[in-house]
Amino acid sequence: MIGIDITSVERIKKMYEKFGLKAYEKFLNPKEIELIKKPETAAGFWAAKEAASKALGTGIGASCGFHDIKISKGELGNPKIKYRKKVRKAFGIKNSYLSITHDSGFAIAVVVNVLK
Template sequence: MIGIDIASIDRIKNMYEKFGRRAYERFLSDEEIELIKRAETAAGFWAAKEAASKAIGTGIGKECSFHDLKIKKDKNGAPKLKYSKALRKKYKIKKTSLSITHDKGVAIAVVHNLTK
């Protein structure tokens, strides 16, 4: 399955300016927040988590929350996404690929899941 999402960088930036760290805590873990150096990155992570939830067909909500999805970076700085164990098992996810880009005020993410 494939999921895609687009997020406004200004929307994420304004959320952070208004609520500070609490804005990021809504959709990121402490480890993920440590990776955020710019609003573009935060918007990309938002889009990535939305795209991941769409790739399993649920969207963010009761079935899949932002915190069921974890983003890390590999040694080259490329983003890696991991579903919670429960979601991987339920949706038979074997491998996940993530691509994030940003330009001209938006961040876009695409997630592709290989299933068993």
Template sequence: MIGIDLIKTSRMKRMMDRFEKKALQKFLSDDEIALVKNYKTAAGFWAVKEAASKALGVGIGSECGFHDITISKTQKGAPKIKLSKKIVESFNVSDTSVSITHDGEYAIAVVAIETKN
């Protein structure tokens, strides 16, 4: 299953300017917040979580919340995601892949989720 999301980075900038750290806490854990360099990074992380929920076929909501998806980095700095036990079991997930890119005023993320059939 594949999910994709696009966000205009200025939308994240406005949210962070208005709500400061609370804006990030809405969708990121403290460990994830520590990885955020600026509003563009935060926008990319938002896109990852939206893309992951879309790959699951449910979107962000009661079946999959922002905090069911955790973003981290490999030793080489590539993004990776971990899904909560609830999500792994509910959707029979066996593996995930993620890619984030930024261009101008946009951040885009693509997430692939493999399931055990």
């Protein structure tokens, strides 16, 4: 299962300027917020969570919300993604892989889920 998303960095930046930390809390957990050093990173995380939900075939909603998806960084700084146990079980996910890039004002993320 593959999902992809593109997000405007400017849109996430304006959202943060208008609502402050509450904007990030809408789609990020406290550990993810600690990783945000610039708007490009926040936009990449938004795109990653949208891509992850699309890889399930659901989009963000009742079956999988923003807080059901966790993003972290590996030892080499690579992005890592994990779904909550209830989502992994419901969709039969064995492993998940994430790639994020940003350029020219956009962040793009691709998620691949390997099923059991």
